[in-house]
Amino acid sequence: MLARLAGAADDAARREQARELVARWNAELAAGAMPLWSPSIRGALVAGTPWLEVLCPACSTIGAVDLRRLDRHPEGAVAALVLGLHCSRCGPHAPMPRLLGLHALPQTGRPGAALPEPPPGP
Structure with a gap:
């Protein structure tokens, strides 16, 4: 029972850490910066932020990509997509x-x- 409670606390701490990383990355993007780092796909999913919003600079269309549906390694960087x-x-x-x-x-x-x-990965 105690092990299960400790595991739940660890999971909550990892979720919070992932949320903070995603929030920092989003803030840098919103400020117009080109961050020198990117959350992993797993980090985005753990944070509960599976939707990547993108803008086409040619026609100004905005779309969203569901990271949960991608066939990519979970440790791959979101920015590499x-x-x-x-x-x-x-x-x-x-x-x-x-x-x-x-x-x-x-x-x-x-x-x-x-x-x-993106098309399914290798």
Whole structure:
């Protein structure tokens, strides 16, 4: 019983640590900075923020990618996903999308509407 309680406390501490990291990353993105680091996919999921919001700089369309549906290593950086994203309106030769942040729910109300998920990984 005590071991289970200790495990729950550890889980809560890890969730809080992940939330703080995601909040810091989101704040840097919102300030227009290009952070020198990125949360891992696992970190985003542990924090309860599985939706990556992205902006197409060409047409200003905002889309959301559900990290839970990706076939990527959980220790991979969230920022590295940008290499596989493209705007469905602008086509495969669109400029690289800009990351806007991680969220608990899609902020656009249009999950994956404009910027589809990257193709399944290797």
